[in-house]
Amino acid sequence: MSNYCPLCQSHNIFDFHKDNQRKYLRCNNCYLVFVSKEFHLSKEEEKKRYDLHENYHNDPGYRQFLSRIFEPMNSRIKPKSFGLDFGSGPGPTLSLMFEEAGHKMNLYDIYYSVDKSVFEKQYDFITASEVVEHLKEPFEVLEKLWVCLKPEGFLGIMTKMVLDQQAFSKWHYITDMTHISFFSVETFEWIGEHINSKLEFVDKDVVIFKK
Numbered sequence: 001m002s003n004y005c006p007l008c009q010s011h012n013i014f015d016f017h018k019d020n021q022r023k024y025l026r027c028n029n030c031y032l033v034f035v036s037k038e039f040h041l042s043k044e045e046e047k048k049r050y051d052l053h054e055n056y057h058n059d060p061g062y063r064q065f066l067s068r069i070f071e072p073m074n075s076r077i078k079p080k081s082f083g084l085d086f087g088s089g090p091g092p093t094l095s096l097m098f099e100e101a102g103h104k105m106n107l108y109d110i111y112y113s114v115d116k117s118v119f120e121k122q123y124d125f126i127t128a129s130e131v132v133e134h135l136k137e138p139f140e141v142l143e144k145l146w147v148c149l150k151p152e153g154f155l156g157i158m159t160k161m162v163l164d165q166q167a168f169s170k171w172h173y174i175t176d177m178t179h180i181s182f183f184s185v186e187t188f189e190w191i192g193e194h195i196n197s198k199l200e201f202v203d204k205d206v207v208i209f210k211k
């Protein structure tokens with residue numbers, strides 16, 4: 001049983017929801033909702049599920065979906081910027097969209113693009129699309145990305161956000177066993193304060209931090 005929040009480390013956590021598969025806790029300090037460790041999948045199980053994700057870079061529907069993070073990021077960064085797509089997945093697509101727009105991209109993915117040297121570089125922008133909901137240690141990861149961002153750089157995150165307990169209990173998003181960290185507006189505001197960054201909610205599930 002997890003007795004502290006994986007984002008802010010607070011012990012001020014309580015039972016938020018329970019379904020027939022898992023138990024969900026919520027932190028009273030940063031409002032992260034998270035699945036306790038005993039329900040986390042093994043790496044093998046997790047990868048098996050990701051291998052099933054059929055996101056293809058020539059699928060217009062998928063590109064349309066990604067445009068909700070691509071467009072607001074692309075409008076903020078300078079021409080020919082250098083970016084990192086963190087959690088690029090089995091069929092990198094967002095990075096292709098940035099490359100087509102004239103930017104240079106590096107990729108990182110825990111299963112599909114494991115070159116850790118990407119964290120030794122400094123980027124004008126970093127994207128994490130449909131990634132943070134999979135993180136066991138969200139703060140550690142976000143901090144690592146923040147360090148790789150140049151001053152004035154942008155970090156764009158896309159994840160579906162928690163509204164309230166009622167909506168959460170009926171939410172399709174939580175039936176995916178690889179989803180273990182659920183963020184809300186308040187959670188991102190806590191992160192912004194903590195890393196001393198301005199943030200902008202540019203879509204219902206997209207937030208952009210500026211360093």
Ligand SMILES: [Zn+2]
Pocket residue numbers: 005006007008009010027028029030031032
């Ligand atoms: Zn917390």
